[in-house]
Amino acid sequence: MQLQNLAIVAFLSYLASVNAWSPTDSYAPAQGSCNGNTNLVREASGLSTAETEWLAKRESNTKVALKKFLDRATSKFSDNSIVEKIFSSSTPRAGYASCGGGYRGTFIDAGIAAAMDERTVGANEHGLGGLLQGMSYMTGLSGGTMFTSTLLFNNWTSVQDIVDQMNDGDHSIWDISESPLALATATDTTTQKMFGSILSSIREKYEAGFDVTLADVYGLFTGYYLYPSLPGGGATYLWSDVQDMDTFKNGEMPMIIELTSAEKTDETAVSLGSTGFEVTPFEFGSWDPTINAFTDMKYLGTEVSNGVPTNEDQCVTGFDNASFFSGASSNIVNYIYYQGNAMYRSAVTTLKSKFLPSNSTVDRIDVNIIRPNPFKDTQYFEGSDNALVDMEGLYMVDGGFGGQNIPFTPLMRKERNLDVVFASDTTFNTADVWPTGSSLVNTYTRQFMEIGKTDAFPYVPDTETMVNLGINKNPTFFGCDSSNLTDLAYVPPLVVYLPNRAYSFNSNITTWTLTYTKEERLAMIQNGFEIATRNNFTDDPDFLGCVGCAVMRRKQEQLGLEWPSECEQCFQRYCWNGTIAHDSRNASTDSTPDTKNDVLPDANAADVSSIVAAQCIDDNCFSTIHTATSTTVTCHECEENKTAQTASFTTTTVECEECEEAEYATTATNGNHKYTTVTSLSTTTEICEECEEAEAQATASTKANGNHVNTKTVTSLSTTTEICEECEQTQATVANGSNNGVKSSLSIPTMLQVTTGIPTYSAMSVVLNENIGNCIELKGFITVVALAFAAVGIF
Ligand SMILES: *[C@@H]1O[C@H](CO)[C@@H](O)[C@H](O)[C@H]1NC(C)=O
Numbered sequence: 001m002q003l004q005n006l007a008i009v010a011f012l013s014y015l016a017s018v019n020a021w022s023p024t025d026s027y028a029p030a031q032g033s034c035n036g037n038t039n040l041v042r043e044a045s046g047l048s049t050a051e052t053e054w055l056a057k058r059e060s061n062t063k064v065a066l067k068k069f070l071d072r073a074t075s076k077f078s079d080n081s082i083v084e085k086i087f088s089s090s091t092p093r094a095g096y097a098s099c100g101g102g103y104r105g106t107f108i109d110a111g112i113a114a115a116m117d118e119r120t121v122g123a124n125e126h127g128l129g130g131l132l133q134g135m136s137y138m139t140g141l142s143g144g145t146m147f148t149s150t151l152l153f154n155n156w157t158s159v160q161d162i163v164d165q166m167n168d169g170d171h172s173i174w175d176i177s178e179s180p181l182a183l184a185t186a187t188d189t190t191t192q193k194m195f196g197s198i199l200s201s202i203r204e205k206y207e208a209g210f211d212v213t214l215a216d217v218y219g220l221f222t223g224y225y226l227y228p229s230l231p232g233g234g235a236t237y238l239w240s241d242v243q244d245m246d247t248f249k250n251g252e253m254p255m256i257i258e259l260t261s262a263e264k265t266d267e268t269a270v271s272l273g274s275t276g277f278e279v280t281p282f283e284f285g286s287w288d289p290t291i292n293a294f295t296d297m298k299y300l301g302t303e304v305s306n307g308v309p310t311n312e313d314q315c316v317t318g319f320d321n322a323s324f325f326s327g328a329s330s331n332i333v334n335y336i337y338y339q340g341n342a343m344y345r346s347a348v349t350t351l352k353s354k355f356l357p358s359n360s361t362v363d364r365i366d367v368n369i370i371r372p373n374p375f376k377d378t379q380y381f382e383g384s385d386n387a388l389v390d391m392e393g394l395y396m397v398d399g400g401f402g403g404q405n406i407p408f409t410p411l412m413r414k415e416r417n418l419d420v421v422f423a424s425d426t427t428f429n430t431a432d433v434w435p436t437g438s439s440l441v442n443t444y445t446r447q448f449m450e451i452g453k454t455d456a457f458p459y460v461p462d463t464e465t466m467v468n469l470g471i472n473k474n475p476t477f478f479g480c481d482s483s484n485l486t487d488l489a490y491v492p493p494l495v496v497y498l499p500n501r502a503y504s505f506n507s508n509i510t511t512w513t514l515t516y517t518k519e520e521r522l523a524m525i526q527n528g529f530e531i532a533t534r535n536n537f538t539d540d541p542d543f544l545g546c547v548g549c550a551v552m553r554r555k556q557e558q559l560g561l562e563w564p565s566e567c568e569q570c571f572q573r574y575c576w577n578g579t580i581a582h583d584s585r586n587a588s589t590d591s592t593p594d595t596k597n598d599v600l601p602d603a604n605a606a607d608v609s610s611i612v613a614a615q616c617i618d619d620n621c622f623s624t625i626h627t628a629t630s631t632t633v634t635c636h637e638c639e640e641n642k643t644a645q646t647a648s649f650t651t652t653t654v655e656c657e658e659c660e661e662a663e664y665a666t667t668a669t670n671g672n673h674k675y676t677t678v679t680s681l682s683t684t685t686e687i688c689e690e691c692e693e694a695e696a697q698a699t700a701s702t703k704a705n706g707n708h709v710n711t712k713t714v715t716s717l718s719t720t721t722e723i724c725e726e727c728e729q730t731q732a733t734v735a736n737g738s739n740n741g742v743k744s745s746l747s748i749p750t751m752l753q754v755t756t757g758i759p760t761y762s763a764m765s766v767v768l769n770e771n772i773g774n775c776i777e778l779k780g781f782i783t784v785v786a787l788a789f790a791a792v793g794i795f
Pocket residue numbers: 007008010011012014015155246247
């Protein structure tokens with residue numbers, strides 16, 4: 001354990017040195033030389049030279065690891081000489097696709113990877129230990145990005161190390177035991193520093209002339225939970241830095257690829273037909289015909305036309321930050337903004353005023369913007385759809401929103417020539433948060449659309465069949481026979497599907513659960529281990545051998561080797577054989593795939609009628625219910641787990657019925673003066689309504705100033721704004737010229753405005769004051785709003 005910490009410290013200083021080349025060493029990209037690069041974009045024909053060279057290095061390691069794994073997997077076969085025969089001429093190529101689904105995805109993905117990692121205790125005895133060491137690629141999307149990026153930017157740490165850290169009780173990676181929303185009132189230096197650092201990163205990037213949005217904020221925020229040991233939560237670490245990271249450079253780890261999707265100018269959501277982009281240590285780009293090109297990751301952010309820098313020696317570096325892309329791959333701000341009701345949009349708008357520069361004129365605050373567009377005016381796109389190459393900037397959102405929640409596409413590409421792809425499925429399909437296989441169906445279907453015409457994916461049945469045959473509960477292999485795949489664009493890899501199900505733990509935790517205790521995180525990871533191993537091989541002692549067969553299948557077919565009888569039996573058991581099983585009553589059900597969003601619930605299905613926030617002080621809990629038209633604050637005791645449902649939602653006045661101590665109240669009256677206290681982040685605002693004389697005010701920041709009445713003082717993290725409503729002028733002061741502030745805006749206080757005699761709490765405080773799990777259950781999307789900003793890595 002000590003060793004682990006030392007390793008992190010060593011890695012830290014290593015990062016410091018890696019960053020030394022960076023012109024700014026901050027979040028803000030910088031201008032510099034193009035180092036002789038006259039064209040930054042290439043057509044998507046084949047792999048890049050860099051990736052090809054890296055693969056060769058990686059293969060010398062996977063060859064040893066996979067051979068060792070397969071020797072172990074087949075050791076009980078009557079004749080396992082096939083292993084020797086395969087390796088005498090080639091090495092199977094394997095990958096792991098880590099599914100999205102919030103932290104549910106992150107932890108199950110981690111458990112599955114742990115089962116395949118020789119560094120995990122028990123993985124070599126009752127697991128698939130060594131398989132991960134034999135993999136060439138790992139992909140992530142949404143919650144899966146949270147997992148894979150964690151390993152990547154922590155120097156290929158292991159799940160076992162993270163688990164050990166958790167057990168050590170210190171602040172470990174993924175430490176989300178405490179409600180991130182408790183940050184609302186946290187005044188500790190760590191929290192204050194984090195917010196200060198996020199604000200200053202945002203400002204630097206903005207001042208360097210780049211667009212900043214709430215998606216940048218979200219990404220920077222998540223970094224603190226994924227890369228807690230790195231400066232600024234990894235804010236200054238770049239994807240292209242990975243090229244220089246020894247572990248990667250020497251091929252000692254798989255290549256990590258994250259997926260993100262782009263919206264066109266007139267779109268507010270992605271669909272199955274949207275363009276998917278790959279983020280790799282070398283490149284950013286898309287195989288889809290709408291782009292069909294890749295750009296050098298290192299110079300992302302450079303102004304180009306048809307790939308050529310418009311200013312010969314003005315190339316941008318430092319745009320490809322780790323947290324920018326973990327944000328882009330899991331960007332849910334977009335969804336909240338456009339799918340939520342007015343209240344959510346209002347919350348987002350409020351966050352904008354809190355985190356984004358007041359004079360920013362950015363057209364979209366909900367997407368990760370890559371502007372300049374690296375593919376501007378490129379000519380590689382096919383067909384007539386030039387919408388993306390025409391755009392000045394690319395609008396990136398969560399890769400899972402189009403319906404493909406499992407990041408298959410990079411692993412299925414013909415160019416990468418994989419033999420087998422392992423895939424977790426933590427998609428939220430059923431009402432009780434289990435998968436039905438819709439992600440498989442969607443990726444399968446997409447290959448027959450114009451956008452997917454250069455992709456191939458094995459045949460899969462519809463979701464009804466998957467449910468009826470239990471495919472959605474047990475490991476299943478797809479595409480077992482190449483000979484049956486010849487009608488597809490090419491023969492894709494065999495897919496080993498590993499759906500989420502309960503073994504030792506009910507791992508169907510909703511996507512918007514923000515806090516997991518240490519025990520819950522460990523239980524999720526253990527359950528993931530059991531999913532990958534069919535309960536540590538107790539459900540099927542032969543499963544290890546069967547996984548070995550799946551790994552060897554394509555090579556066996558290509559080389560025409562004899563197929564061991566054990567493999568024959570395994571394939572009988574684990575391959576989907578083409579059977580369709582429909583409920584007889586549902587015979588007419590058409591098999592149109594379910595393309596609706598699987599990551600977040602339907603806006604319609606979810607309760608978006610109100611936002612419930614809670615705050616507990618000792619045993620007294622306040623629930624605050626915000627609807628589009630009213631705000632209700634109720635105070636009630638909750639020694640037991642009293643939920644918000646038991647509170648009164650109907651009153652429209654602020655009241656504190658059962659509080660023993662007056663100081664818990666959110667309002668106080670003094671004669672005909674009514675005070676409202678709004679506590680948020682690090683802000684306490686007192687608003688005095690109906691005051692004739694402001695000196696009537698008791699404790700605080702409201703004050704009188706000569707004949708000016710109704711003066712408010714809004715103190716935020718780094719600014720103090722004084723508003724004098726009836727004055728001729730409003731004074732705004734930036735309290736501290738320090739690095740921590742965004743400019744205060746005169747519009748900020750309007751969110752604190754008192755209407756109809758009831759405090760309409762600032763959305764900011766709504767978001768940040770929630771205290772999940774203490775006594776009140778959160779409802780609706782507010783948790784998602786919170787996820788995006790207050791929380792941690794979510795998707
Ligand atoms: C990264 O991990 C590798 C393998 O464990 C180790 O050899 C190397 O020293 C680490 N690098 C840093 C900078 O800590």
